[in-house]
Amino acid sequence: MAAIPYITEISSKLIRILGCNPGPMTLQGTNTYIVGSGRKRILIDAGDADVPDYIGHLKQVLRDKQFQINDIIVTHWHHDHLGGVDDVLNAIDNKDSCRVWKYPRSDATESFSKVSTLKNGQVFDIEGAKLEVVHTPGHTTDHVIVVLREEQAVFSGDCILGEGYTVFENLDDYIKSLQVIQSFQPVVIYPGHGNIIPDPMTRISQYIHHRMEREAQIMAVFKKHPNDEFTEMDLVKRIYTDTPEQLWPAAAINVNHHLQKLATENKLVFGGNYWKLVPSSSL
CATH class of the missing domain: 1.10.10.10 (Winged helix-like DNA-binding domain superfamily/Winged helix DNA-binding domain)
Structure with a gap:
């Protein structure tokens, strides 16, 4: 398993920040991604709560690159993706205007109030990227992936991992969600845990x-x-x-x-x- 740096500038429009929360289920930690090339950008997932190293790395990127987080998209309710939302909001200058987005759960109410409801097919159009949210239940009822269509790239959350296999709540839904991702014919997958997946079609077939x-x-x-x-x-x-x-x-x-x-x-x-x-x- 290749080591994942704390901060990786993948391209001019994509920065990965490692959540610094390693464990048996999180591998080296949660991958969070900053997308866009303009002043206002989007953060996909927010890591775990109370992880000062992660927040320190996020602040460093915001300071060095001189942009702000305008929206946070949470792929699903698990604490290692959602838990760090409040810490991220407290770390940025535009806390009051930054919107937090998450697909609603069918099996529980949300545990925090500052949330805007994601919809299947919702599009976020920012400078440098056009992101589409796709509901992909199975891992959890509220799980979504985020598709960067112009690059045939998928941010897979926990639906597909960089190493090993994931857990799921509903097998039928999970298989259908894998088939949905397969139908996009992605050329790269940016997973919620583990290294970048350069051979998505092979990996999906393996799953x-x-x-x-x-x-x-x-x-x-x-x-x-x-x-x-x-x-x-x-x-x-x-x-x-x-x-x-x-x-x-x-x-x-x-x-x-x-x-x-x-x-x-x-x-x-x-x-x-x-x-x-x-x-x-x-x-």
């Missing part, structure tokens, strides 16, 4: 194949032991043998969503604590 492969592995366990019952963690221990144990709880969440999908297809049944093969599906 879709990986999910189908996991489903096949889950079904293989049940078919090999047609009379046995399994918890999500039982399956994780059998299937995720190359995954660090500290990531098993996250893997179990993904397995659960696979199991729910298989149950709706009448291939598995849940008995309260354990999952079991539906007898007819073993034929």
Whole structure:
């Protein structure tokens, strides 16, 4: 995994600032992106709360480049993308005029008041860039990507990562969202975590194949032991043998969503604590 610098000037219209919040789920940290070439620019994601190093690097960029953050687009509600919003606002001179944008959640109310509602297909037209917001649920119900169409570039949030695979709340929605991104035929993806993805079409195909492969592995366990019952963690221990144990709880969440999908297809049944093969599906 190549090290990500704290500040990277990717192009004349794109600066990446690392969130300085590394961890098992965030990799080297949250990637936040400043887009545009004029006086007023857009920040995509705001990192975690209470990370002075991140705010220091952001202030340094604003001071050296002499521009302001006019809008903040948050890709989804997770704390490592949303948590730093107030810290960013407190760090800029135009706090009162800077607008924070986020797609509404279908499963909860927002936890902060200074938010403007993003809409699917909404366009932000600024000097040097025209950005389109696309609702891509699956990782979370409110997840969006941001598309820079003139460069066939996608800011993927947590839908696609620079390394490894992401967690999701709804498998069907997630696969559909991957297919939506695939339909844009991006030439580059700027992920919410990890390094820039220079081969997006290959990576998206890998993501879709990986999910189908996991489903096949889950079904293989049940078919090999047609009379046995399994918890999500039982399956994780059998299937995720190359995954660090500290990531098993996250893997179990993904397995659960696979199991729910298989149950709706009448291939598995849940008995309260354990999952079991539906007898007819073993034929």
